[in-house]
Amino acid sequence: MDQNEITSRDRALFEAGIKLGALYHQFMGMPVSIETVDRLESAIEKSVSLQPWVDLVKVRIDREKLRANENQFKYCELSGEMLDVEVVVTYDHVEVHARIRYDEEMRYPLMRIEKVSTV
Amino acid sequence: MDQNEITSRDRALFEAGIKLGALYHQFMGMPVSIETVDRLESAIEKSVSLQPWVDLVKVRIDREKLRANENQFKYCELSGEMLDVEVVVTYDHVEVHARIRYDEEMRYPLMRIEKVSTV
């Protein structure tokens, strides 16, 4: 294979990155509370699922961190440290599992490729 | 009254403005489709309702404009022209009804005070 040729695998990984980068910046800062967190997780999942090549989105917002960040009005803004998101993207038989999870040591919402496989 | 004194009415109007400005910029650009639009309206309402002094939020996304803006993947990004939002803010007995609605002539998502009253 000519290494300069763009493959389906390349494209699947590129698309997985797009989805994570987009959702992170789209949803950060949203007001969220213990009462609304279930609904927000579900709204993010449905919204991201609309985009091309997305097979599955699973969003978990950390309830403990949410409580720890509550302001005096009993809500907080959604931030990277509360977020755990898995996205599965399939492009032309290549399936990519990718994830955002906050890395406490790096102080960074790390986006990782967890698995690439042919389906 | 000293006109430089800040009144409850001033504060109620200021708070109503904050809520509209914030929600507009928070939610613009979200992926939305005919299938997810109900859920998105509800998620925006719940999220905005968390904020201090908010009594009521009613969000309507124009289904016709949504369809007209659909891309080939059958969704679009939420934009100002699709949005009709009413917010009621009450601060210390002053109730403000405010609204965002797209003004076709001005090409502008106009934010208006619809009513101010003492409750």
Place this chain on the structure above:
Amino acid sequence: MDQNEITSRDRALFEAGIKLGALYHQFMGMPVSIETVDRLESAIEKSVSLQPWVDLVKVRIDREKLRANENQFKYCELSGEMLDVEVVVTYDHVEVHARIRYDEEMRYPLMRIEKVSTV
């Protein structure tokens, strides 16, 4: 005066609120470093100044908090606790000075009316 009538003062306060709410949610999450912070302050000021009735915008991003929040790649995301913004809005001879500043005790980016006057 009929208290249900909407005055220029009402409108000026409402507009000031809109500007603060909008800018907060528009600019939160931007990547920023010690090297780019001057430019980002200026870009926010220019962008907010475009909006109707805005006379002046002054943005200060706290360099100490920026450093304290730096990740291992030597930048951080702009967040409410770093931000100090003053906006002056004038609507039909009523001038409103408003401000966003993080309140450490409330854990909240407080938006306040600082002064209302007739000009």
Place this chain on the structure above:
Amino acid sequence: MDQNEITSRDRALFEAGIKLGALYHQFMGMPVSIETVDRLESAIEKSVSLQPWVDLVKVRIDREKLRANENQFKYCELSGEMLDVEVVVTYDHVEVHARIRYDEEMRYPLMRIEKVSTV
């Protein structure tokens, strides 16, 4: 090579996707005018350049479309159709050139891999 192994090339493409997805959702909706467009292009470039593995960012905002979208206050919100962005990401000797450009037919801000090479 085990096809399930994650390579530097995979990672470079994933990172390029992240940068495009993030910047798109971060900067959409910003107020922009003919007077501020140079500064905004530069602010986006500097901000995106802070992120890991980014070698180069070139942002062009279409002045004609900007004018065509101006509201009565002589500015508009930055939207996908005005944007042309090139990003070069290098991860462990793999260089990816990626781009966002609006596709008029698809009505979609298409994100594409333009070139992958070893450096």
